[in-house]
Amino acid sequence: xxxxxxxxxxxxxxxxxxxxxxxxxxxxxxxxxxxxxxxxxxxxxxxxxxxxxxxxxxxxxxxxxxxxxxxxxxxxxxxxxxxxxxxxxxxxxxxxxxxxxxxxxxxxxxxxxxxxxxxxxxxxxxxxxxxxxxxxxxxxxxxxxxxxxxxxxxxxxxxxxxxxxxxxxxxxxxxxxxxxxxxxxxxxxxxxxxxxxxxxxxxxxxxxxxxxxxxxxxxxxxxxxxxxxxxxxxxxxxxxxxxxxxxxxxxxxxxxxxxxxxxxxxxxxxxxxxxxxxxxxxxxxxxxxxxxxxxxxxxxxxxxxxxxxxxxxxxxxxxxxxxxxxxxxxxxxxxxxxxxxxxxxxxxxxxxxxxxxxxxxxxxxxxxxxxxxxxxxxxxxxxxxxxxxxxxxxxxxxxxxxxxxxxxxxxxxxxxxxxxxxxxxxxxxxxxxxxxxxxxxxxx
Numbered sequence: 001x002x003x004x005x006x007x008x009x010x011x012x013x014x015x016x017x018x019x020x021x022x023x024x025x026x027x028x029x030x031x032x033x034x035x036x037x038x039x040x041x042x043x044x045x046x047x048x049x050x051x052x053x054x055x056x057x058x059x060x061x062x063x064x065x066x067x068x069x070x071x072x073x074x075x076x077x078x079x080x081x082x083x084x085x086x087x088x089x090x091x092x093x094x095x096x097x098x099x100x101x102x103x104x105x106x107x108x109x110x111x112x113x114x115x116x117x118x119x120x121x122x123x124x125x126x127x128x129x130x131x132x133x134x135x136x137x138x139x140x141x142x143x144x145x146x147x148x149x150x151x152x153x154x155x156x157x158x159x160x161x162x163x164x165x166x167x168x169x170x171x172x173x174x175x176x177x178x179x180x181x182x183x184x185x186x187x188x189x190x191x192x193x194x195x196x197x198x199x200x201x202x203x204x205x206x207x208x209x210x211x212x213x214x215x216x217x218x219x220x221x222x223x224x225x226x227x228x229x230x231x232x233x234x235x236x237x238x239x240x241x242x243x244x245x246x247x248x249x250x251x252x253x254x255x256x257x258x259x260x261x262x263x264x265x266x267x268x269x270x271x272x273x274x275x276x277x278x279x280x281x282x283x284x285x286x287x288x289x290x291x292x293x294x295x296x297x298x299x300x301x302x303x304x305x306x307x308x309x310x311x312x313x314x315x316x317x318x319x320x321x322x323x324x325x326x327x328x329x330x331x332x333x334x335x336x337x338x339x340x341x342x343x344x345x346x347x348x349x350x351x352x353x354x355x356x357x358x359x360x361x362x363x364x365x366x367x368x369x370x371x372x373x374x375x376x377x378x379x380x381x382x383x384x385x386x387x388x389x390x391x392x393x394x395x396x397x398x399x400x401x402x403x404x405x406x407x408x409x410x411x412x413x414x415x416x417x418x419x420x421x422x423x424x425x426x427x428x429x430x431x432x433x434x435x436x437x438x439x440x441x442x443x444x
Contacts, residue, residue: 037225
């Protein structure tokens with residue numbers, strides 16, 4: 001199993017590009033099931049979750065072609081398997097996004113329940129209730145959601161009990177081929193939901209209101225094919241901007257979409273960063289200064305994203321001052337607190353809040369990733385730790401960050417991916433180097 005080895009203390013500088021958004025690519029790949037014509041997608045990130053979704057589509061009979069630049073063509077003309085098996089769904093909860101497209105186009109779907117989630121409860125009842133309200137018969141048998149309908153789904157008004165991104169996306173896709181108008185109230189407003197709607201509209205769907213809390217879908221009989229470029233990943237871009245801020249650096253993120261990052265950029269400016277943006281470039285400059293602590297209060301978009309909470313906790317761990325982070329979206333998203341404390345962070349947890357007292361530097365230590373965004377927070381902490389940090393179980397990182405070690409290395413970070421076979425030798429070598437650097441620093 002691969003690990004990341006990080007030697008901290010480097011001020012980051014340079015330019016990198018943001019990858020395509022994972023949270024757009026996955027529902028858009030699922031939406032390709034709605035058409036019998038080929039769909040060409042670009043700016044798709046090379047991630048484990050994307051590979052899983054491609055495998056799932058292939059199992060169903062889709063013809064998927066991927067070139068060396070991760071441009072993907074999906075042809076769902078012949079779908080001969082309407083089942084999403086547990087072995088794939090358990091590795092990626094987004095697999096449930098095939099439920100709406102399969103039911104809308106083929107009148108039947110069999111999708112495994114996703115099972116538990118490390119960061120908290122993510123029930124699928126809103127998905128099921130929405131399909132039932134549109135006329136489908138849905139039952140859960142032996143761990144599978146079995147849904148069927150004779151003819152087409154029927155448009156209706158849906159009042160979602162809570163804001164859910166995947167629930168909103170599944171219902172939009174189901175409604176795209178339904179008979180009549182569907183109104184989705186209390187819909188998720190995330191940019192990735194809007195990106196999905198834009199893709200579907202390009203295929204001939206009639207969707208309005210995406211990006212607001214009320215989405216209107218006028219169903220059509222069929223969708224055609226086409227090509228589409230997936231939006232940039234705002235969470236990945238935000239993560240690298242935080243890396244620049246934590247290390248008192250000066251970095252540029254290209255191929256980004258600043259309009260989707262407003263809340264994050266506001267917090268970075270509050271932390272002392274100078275931010276300059278144009279249409280697709282974000283520049284962050286700390287002018288060599290240590291960041292200030294910032295309070296964080298997570299909530300659905302357009303408020304502060306829960307997917308950036310762990311990264312800002314890492315920033316607060318090395319910032320000037322004391323700050324509070326309140327997690328309001330998932331009930332178990334503080335598993336990285338203990339790992340950060342292993343590195344010397346002064347963090348105390350009180351229910352859904354943590355209090356971070358910033359230190360100038362952390363101390364390198366072996367740490368274990370517990371989920372995707374927590375692992376990103378640990379990598380950021382390693383950039384500001386004295387000595388060597390080893391991040392284990394980095395398959396979590398590979399679910400959402402494309403070549404994270406290569407991008408950070410391009411900014412000057414001392415970070416390497418190593419296999420279990422070579423880990424002991426490389427770690428011992430880096431420890432000797434770190435020890436010499438400590439001696440030199442003490443003599444100065």
